[in-house]
Amino acid sequence: APDTRLPDTEPRGQWGNKLEFMMTVAGAIIGLGNVWRFPYLCYKNGGGAFFIPYVVFLFTCGIPLFLLETALGQFTSQGGITCWRSICPLFEGMGYASQLIVFYGAITYIIILAWSFFYLFSSFSPELPWASCGNYWNTGTSAGPRWAARGAADPERMLEMSNWTVPPNATLPVMEFWNGRVLNISGGIEEPGSVRWELALCLLLSWTICYFCVWKGVRSTGKASYFTATFPYVMLVVLLVRGVTLPGALDGIVFYLYPNPSRLADPQVWMDAGTQIFYSYAICLGYLTSLGSYNKYNNDCYKDSFYLCLLNSGTSFVAGFAIFSVLGFMAREQGVDISQVAQSGPGLAFIAYPRAVAKMPVPQLWAVCFFIMIILLGIDSQFVGVESLMTSVTDMFPTLIRRGYRRELLLLLLCSVCFLLGLLLVTQVRGGLYLLQLFDHYVCSGATLLFLSICQSICIGWVYGADRFYGNIENMIGYRPRALVKYCWLYLIPVICTVSDVRPSYSYPGWAYALGWFLAVSSLSLIPLTMLYKVARAQGTLCQVGTSCCGQRGCSEQDAAHIGTCWDTLGQNGTQWVMLGHAGTQWDTLGHSGTRWAPLRKQRAARGDCDG
Template sequence: MEKSSLDADCCALNMVLVEEKKGHLIPNGNAHQGVNGTLNGGPISAVTGTISAAEKKQGFPERETWTRQMDFIMSCVGFAVGLGNVWRFPYLCYKNGGGVFLIPYVLFIFLGGIPIFFLEIALGQFMKAGSINVWNIAPLFKGLGYASMVIVFFCNTYYIMVLAWGFYYFIKSFNSTLPWSTCDNPWNTENCIETFRHDDCQNGTIGNSTFGNLTCEELANGRSPIIEFWENKVLNISDGLDEPGVINWELMLCLMAVWVMVYFCVWKGVKSTGKIVYVTATFPYVVLIILLVRGVTLPGAYDGIMYYVKPDWSKLGEAQVWIDAGTQIFFSYAIGLGALTALGSYNRFNNDCYKDAFVLAFINSGTSFFSGFVVFSILGFMASEQGVDISKVAESGPGLAFIAYPKAVSMMPVAPVWAALFFIMLLLLGLDSQFVGVEGFVTGILDLFPGKYYMRYQREIAVAICCLLCFIIDLSMVTQGGMYVFQLFDYYSASGMTLLWQAFWECVVVAWVYGADRFMDDIARMIGYRPFPWIKWCWSFITPCVCMGIFLFHLLNYKPLTYNNVYVYPWWGEVIGWCLALSSMLCIPVSLVYKLAGAKGTFRERWEYLTKPVWGAHHLEYMAPDTDIKSLASLSPGTEENKIL
């Protein structure tokens, strides 16, 4: 396109968009016209800025926006506030010095959590695109989008297993006697002991029960019914990864039911998702409050809470404490998955995403801290009932959700009620994280198809294919060897290393390739003011150093995966794990090399061309007429330029 034509079109569109501000044209400002006045997938008038009747007849959809801004807030809360806030943070806080852990934790919130959380939301809002096309801001680094899609796909695949287990426990909670509270079930072994208090053990006698010539030490090594329910009934676990065994059909039906729930939460897009999260994101807080009120009234609760918050100042000198704090931030803020970018892309262009980032960070971290009181009040009660130190019962991850907490509620009066409440909370906490993750993945996929390829029900079909594909992979996790497969995905595919690697490159690309000051100006055009300079300093220097520092620590201190600290994975299992990790991490350098190799000219010319942003129509209002830009509409799917991008 000649410069004179570009000038005319830009000026015309700028005047149109000024009129739009008065409320006359282009609802929501979401039509994606190029500088030549064409819509991405259909023609648009550069004079009137309105979509033609012919285009309307073709049925090209505009990008959806949230019905109200609270829909976006609740969706982010539902996605970022998940199971890790309840089962990981409290244990890390207890293990790393109690209240002292909050010092490095809060520090990393401001040095890493908020800056990248804000960056991902702002990028999505500014570019009006999902996790792949958002990197049109620097097309050479579109590998970042592919990497995030790989990570979130893996997360969607294995994370839902926790929901299937939770749903299974929820159903079993409606029995008059909790099946994990007794030793008279078909799956129990002769080593099962329902209740053991070391203080009550004398000559092999506990209460009115006798155990022959067994010593207290031998009795203490007996297996709890909750452990046998978990390993022998729910998992029916085999001896290793090389023994997959048969499918647990009850668990498979629970998995299918949860995937059906996820499908109907996502299939209609943000209009339906934004309504569902009002239930899935808020009800867990109601349950947490109920459980806290119940927990603090139990004997031993005070001791449990003191274990949680009592400061141990000596821990501040340990490197592992700081690493745990930084890693937890990246996990709990759901950074690097691309879903936050997708959620931000449905915002109004002038939404104050800077304020939203702080509100969401406060809710996320506040939930983590609050959950600790709920968890440790119950664990304190359980330790008191068993006559052991709380360190013997404190666990994190699935061990807390499916062993420690169920065992604690089985000791309460009306145990099935408390069990059902806990597992419905667990299910809802994970459900919104799951369906928003699927939303982020589907958004990224659909954004790859221009409007001209739009077909009716394409979202419903895409969501169905995604759910079905993940379900098929999940079948390997409902076998007798499924737990070993689950741990492979959990330990490698969405590990701290992959998320830190992704976050590092996001900061580098925005701050040093596109330009931190330039993006700060873009944000100011969206929200009406420039964020505090500290954000720019974090993007440019502090956050990349934090990410790379923790990444290298994880790499240098890598330990082979084990199950229960006993079973060591075979060498080929580790190879599979590293393939899962590298499948996302290598997307960035491989894509970069491929694009540079496919472009023409000197290295400098290739770099300049491939790092030049590709704009959408909503950006034209803020561009000077002489801006040298490339338009999405100027690149047809078959051109050499588009292949390079």
């Protein structure tokens, strides 16, 4: 079989070793939500009792969907778009939708890194700038009166957008630094303004780091993850040890874990548990599919998924001790109840924790440690998202992009466009944070991911066939996963995602809601539009159209059902050619082991990919 590749087309590549895959996936899923969202939800929803609905959703939604996406990528050796084209062309639109969401998320998520860099650089000053009132942005100086008057008149409006608790003094230095120095926050999304050059430079730095983590594909991504996925744990342990030695730490930990079983009767508690699973496991974004596609075909993705999910949830649990021990110290210092200082989201990372750090000995050291941890937790989630997007686009046009420096140039174009669009979110005086929350709720989480989860479960469970996909997994790992996973794909996930509800906490003007829903529909509408396109382009009888669009033949990169010949570099083992002509035979060159011939039909039947 002749190799018809262009001579300068680069191979797709694989992970250097299994550890690179595990580290990169861990870095992608273990992010800011583990530190600033899970502990708050735990205390808010009954303390230790919250673990009951959380574990239920973990085993009925989190692990099954995590396995589905990882195994799909490994089986097809394709990114987030072409993987669906390979097994079920009718649902290819899910790939387009997820990658458009990733594109939106790449623009917005990195803004948090820009804020974190701003705080990190500010931490190197002789005195933490949010620890005193003698700065120009504080009340009583040239830059502060407008915000102070607005906050004094209606402080709850200033804080409701991020569920921040109103402190006894609405003009504390740490809040004035956040609102007056970092954001110069406005009264609402309807008030735009000019770009803040300091945040713009921090945003540029974030994108530069992201570019060089991704520019050589999995070769650079895997190497970068050794540091970005492990060093946050070092910082977390340091902050945990420091936190539990502070006065009042035990009060905070008890407040974090004290069980209140009566809260389990509240449906919102179960909603929060399910939402946290989808929020923190990078489900339905194509991350796991793209990363899994670089695995070896016989990698045990079932055990990998189980261990990675437990690592993710375990990190969230431990992070709660590090956070609430410090909040307990902060509450004792101020003489208030912990509920008045317990916050989530940006309110925790940029107000509550910096405020507590300012009261510690050598505050600059602990501030630097904390914001380095925040940056590293965010940066690997960011560059894995960009890698997922690049993988999906490259797999659609492999011979066009995998040549010379075209991939690097495409990546540079992508990062540049996202940077320019991100400047809208670092506006000087008005509205950047409101836009960020609008994007986060309507585009990158909430109903969009729930809808994609339903579509994925229907596609794999009912259209492609859960038993059939189980056969594919068995062919890869040598055994069948537990039956519970299959029933979750078939029944539990569609039902749970249908009844879940996520609502924004900030009241936007009508046009902002319209913009949010437009952005959400811009991605989700690609699913039915692609279905209509596939059906319209298909030829033959109705039965033949259904068979073609629903992937009844079953295929993978090993089958390459939609192309005549495919190739895959196998590292030092040589190159594999798969011929799918009328003869239906396969030649596999395996370096030292020589050449073997196997009938394709027998191989496909053994895998359970097709009938007969």
